[in-house]
Amino acid sequence: MLKKGNLRWWIIGLVTLGTILNYLARSTLSVTAPTLKEEFSMSTEQYSWVVLAFQATYTIMQSVAGGILDALGTRLGFFIFAVGWGLANMAHAFATGWPSLALFRGLLGATEAAAIPAGTKTVSEWFPPKERPLATSAFQMGTSVGNMIAPPLVAFCILYWGWESGFIVTGALSLVWAGLWYWGYRSPAEHKKLGEAERAYIEEGRADDVQGKPATRKEVLKSRSFWAIAIPRFLAEPAWQTFNFFIPLYLVAVWQLDLKSIALWAWLPFLAADFGSLAAGLLPTWLMKKGANLITSRKITMTVGALCMIGPACIGLAGSPGVAIALFCVGGFAHQMLNGALLTLCSDVFDTKTVGTASGMTGTIAWTGGMMFTFLIGKSADVYGYDPLFVALAALDLVGAVVLWVLLRGRK
Template sequence: MAGRGRKPIRHLRWWIISLVTIGTVLNYLARSTLSVAAPTLKDELGMTTESYSYVVLSFQLAYTVMQTVAGAVLDLLGTRLGFFLFAVGWAFANMAHGFATSWQGLAFFRGLLGATEAAAIPAGAKSVSEWFPARERPLATSAFQMGTSVGAIAAPPIVVFCILTWGWESAFLVTGALSLIWATIWWFSYDTPDQHRALGADERALIAAGQGQGDEAGRPSTRGEVLKSRGFWAIAIPRFFAEPAWQTFNFFIPLYLVTVWKLDLQSIALWAWMPFVAADLGSLAAGLLPPWLMKRGANVLESRKITMSIGAICMIGPACIGLAGSPGLAIALFCIGGFAHQMLNGALITLCSDVFDSRMVGTASGMVGTAAWIGGMLFTLAIGQSADTFGYSPLFAMLGALDLIGMAILWFLLRKRSLAN
């Protein structure tokens, strides 16, 4: 937090979202460490694909439950304190992975990581609702959402380097320590616009003036109203269908490359980051397309729905991975999937700021996240039970179909005059 009398920082809201983005990068770096280390850990700890899926499931179960809790905690404690506590928690939980001696121990620490990392997306959405006018929210959301893929991009080279240099335990210690450093910076840098002493009067007025844009009337402002609203289910159900794709990309691309194409650890480091570069471009598209559509006559909600729909249609690409004749073509289809998912997901995350009262954005985002992660958790369980028997191809085909279903539900439920009933 800036000191009293400090000269205002120009465009402070963009510095704030940059800080949120770095936190998201480190959040996803920590969670992606396991997927890159998975081939090594399967040998070191004697894990099968099924037992590995249980380790992933432990993270997903804790994350799913805690999304709603974390959102409520953020609304109760405030973004600054709430996000700080969760960040410190995930830093230590990730470092603890290095002390696991069995897949059961790894699953326990993975559950602790999931419980603490659950605050990242609700905290990002709440920061956007606090710091940005409605017209800038898509780009701000896309900025911090890009952190999810940057973290996944950074994981293969960092984790492989640590494993080859110091052993697999060091990968978790290093990535956890980076999060701990960020948490300290966050504590001394973040505050709300009405309290931040480095925010200029002009920018404070700009933020305040833009907070009322969008559909103000009838916005749900209590947890009960959120759950009863069509707007909540219009976001939650499509995210339930969309999240399995992103979690599959994050947790299973390295295992897919080893299992199907017999690539070694160095080859995984060479290939596995590419879909997440494409995902960054998808996040950017989710930020730039809605304002472009709004300038051409679309209202706020229509711009989000069109953006989500384009991403859902593009998910047909990764649905065809089973037809790939080479690892290069498979990675190219994963790239289309990364772009498509982050584009549609960015639109859905932004909708929480558009539809709900700012005091409930953390809670609403957390409950939507819980719905999303239930979908991801169920799909991970399906992978663990069927991948070794039937292969990955049918599962990837299902991912494309699920997003198209989510698109249809979004258009059916999210109608401007029916958000609160």
């Protein structure tokens, strides 16, 4: 028997590296936020408008980016967006106040929107169903690795070269990756280094795939499967947005930590999120070996993650910044576990020709939820504090788990 090869894992490794740099670029702002608030005399509400500029364009463009990826192909489409986000991130260094910062943030959101749809589409193209959870977990781990790298790297840049350098360095790294992607990626049908044994393995595994997949945009929007993913993502995304954009501000506002302390501790929740991504890849495989069908394995994984969100709901009870960070770690683990299950479902239940579009549209709905919650934080955090907001995040995820089970009941 011919050795089937591992080119598909090298491909997902390249996607993971791109996701790391995508999230490193977007996380640069959260690390520089305390410095920029002082530099530009920004209030928390003004900062929330800067964040909302990113979220608004990212929200709208996910659906557009998914369609572009399906139309142009993953290779060219992802390359164009990566060049765009690298340049947009570097432009932040030329901001002179919160309005111009919001403008550049909006450009970054519009171009970064392709990352998750591109990753989901790559998984659909390159992996049989039984390997998709682990492949999705691999590129999803890039989201938390990028967030994990950002505090020490960007803080180092700020301390030695000024806040502008953080944006220049992280943006330039993305441009380097864009060239690497265009050089190294091909679809399975076009990749000259894909062996026949591995090609056959990928194709034969599709015999176990979900049947009756929506193959057009209209069919996607009419399918119960789409809303079973989109609604839980809408309810779950606020947690990840809060962890991404507000952990440093929370640590400064509630525990009065300085920049060096933030750099030392703020990356830990994203390390825990990596383990959550890994759990999202391993648990479904174990459940299927125990007899669960493909769809049920994803639903159980999402539900376990939602239950773990009870941890960050208790942050208001923390008696020290260390306990608060530990509970944020539980939240990072929980979110990436449940989100990984939902992303894998996207590649499971939609046709390869429409998975980018479907993933983009569910992402648009998800980020609408994140944007609304960010607006709520900007309006209420300075008045009521963060504690009620953390409780709300857990409640939303538990509701999302119920919706998933109800809408996908009977689906095999």
